[in-house]
Amino acid sequence: MNSSFASRLLAWFDRHGRHELPWQHPRTAYRVWVSEIMLQQTRVETVIPYFTAFVDRFPDLSALADAPIDEVLHFWSGLGYYARARNLHRAARIVIECHRGQLPQDPAALEALPGIGRSTAAAILAQAYDRPMAILDGNVRRVLARHRAVDGWPGQARVASALWSIAESLVPESRAADYTQAMMDLGALVCTRSRPACSRCPVAGDCRARLQGRVAELPAPRPGRAMPTRTRWAALVRSPAGILLERRAPSGIWGGLYSLPEADEREQLVDRITARWAEAREQGAASARIAHAFSHYRLDLRILEFRLPTVPWGIMEGQSTIWYNPASSNAVGLPAPIARFLRDQGTPHDGTNG
DNA sequence: TAGCCGTGGGT
DNA sequence: TACCCAAGGCT
Numbered sequence: 001m002n003s004s005f006a007s008r009l010l011a012w013f014d015r016h017g018r019h020e021l022p023w024q025h026p027r028t029a030y031r032v033w034v035s036e037i038m039l040q041q042t043r044v045e046t047v048i049p050y051f052t053a054f055v056d057r058f059p060d061l062s063a064l065a066d067a068p069i070d071e072v073l074h075f076w077s078g079l080g081y082y083a084r085a086r087n088l089h090r091a092a093r094i095v096i097e098c099h100r101g102q103l104p105q106d107p108a109a110l111e112a113l114p115g116i117g118r119s120t121a122a123a124i125l126a127q128a129y130d131r132p133m134a135i136l137d138g139n140v141r142r143v144l145a146r147h148r149a150v151d152g153w154p155g156q157a158r159v160a161s162a163l164w165s166i167a168e169s170l171v172p173e174s175r176a177a178d179y180t181q182a183m184m185d186l187g188a189l190v191c192t193r194s195r196p197a198c199s200r201c202p203v204a205g206d207c208r209a210r211l212q213g214r215v216a217e218l219p220a221p222r223p224g225r226a227m228p229t230r231t232r233w234a235a236l237v238r239s240p241a242g243i244l245l246e247r248r249a250p251s252g253i254w255g256g257l258y259s260l261p262e263a264d265e266r267e268q269l270v271d272r273i274t275a276r277w278a279e280a281r282e283q284g285a286a287s288a289r290i291a292h293a294f295s296h297y298r299l300d301l302r303i304l305e306f307r308l309p310t311v312p313w314g315i316m317e318g319q320s321t322i323w324y325n326p327a328s329s330n331a332v333g334l335p336a337p338i339a340r341f342l343r344d345q346g347t348p349h350d351g352t353n354g
Numbered sequence: 355t356a357g358c359c360g361t362g363g364g365t
Numbered sequence: 366t367a368c369c370c371a372a373g374g375c376t
Contacts, residue, residue, distance in 0.1 A: 035372085036372065037372095037373095038372090039371090039372035039373095040371090040372065040373045040374075041370085041371055041372080041373060041374095042371065042372075043371055043372090044371095044372075046371090047372085081373085081374090083374080083375075084373090084374085087374085087375090114374090114375085115373095115374070115375090116374085117373060117374050117375085118373095118374095119372080119373065119374090120372085120373070120374080123372070135372080136373095137371090137372045137373075138370075138371055138372070138373085139371090139372065140372090180372095184372055187372090188371095188372085193369085193370075193371085221369070221370090222369080222370080224368085224369095227367090227368090293367095295370090
């Protein structure tokens, strides 16, 4: 008779698991929390440098709560899903005000904080306090869908519910922190999406997908969707002070970050800029483009260049704007494609533009 | 509940 | 190239 699922997994984890991740040393509740938020839909290798810089600047919950949102977004720039940063910052202030500065250990209270759902709450409690709570992230979904041969796309409520039940039935009473880490390590290192290493898997003996020869087809892929292209117009307004950036709306794409002024139509954009500065001179046809693929659509951003002969002063009422100067980095959030574009603008070139 | 929210790597 | 999707949550 085989030993239990958890026993085999933990024995494997002790020898082959990841024990040197930055948030494991020291493994405080705050650091586990920050890491779990950053790791949502984001790979470990991508997160590590962001996590290190973030906890260096915001070493504890008070430091985060005290910081301005623009600086928090600055340290999140390039990581994506910026609502995570806004929610993390909001939650830190809630914890200071309503929980005496301590992250709640009650699952319901933890899950009530913005940005923390069922899986993240369980992960924090398991990792930080060794509480036996089931998690269900992408790794666990893949491991369980294969081990129990669960059909259907895990995004479907019925399939997700079945996977949650399986996950809860397997959590051991002791070593919960190691167990949850082991599940994620198994999914990331052995039970990978493509070409899983079943020969090195500690639970391959009773893996139904493997016994049925269906490892490659589980879990079922998400149904395909159309990918439209969205065209927008943006202004590259130059003055001796730098390039004009506007704070974007707090929600929606790139919410709360600073970017080039935008409009749906070219005419709207020209009106907006020239109404603000009569001396603004348009430099001609669209000089550049920013093409960017999001999850649900492609963005085709067409850039119109304007030039201001003098440093303008005063800011239009109700607008939050800055003059971006590549030499002095501003502590605000910038979308990754915009940051790349601005870097290219700061680099002197011969004008052929790529 | 299904669409939205970023970016980068793998195939 | 064009897709999939990764330590999910919110509305």
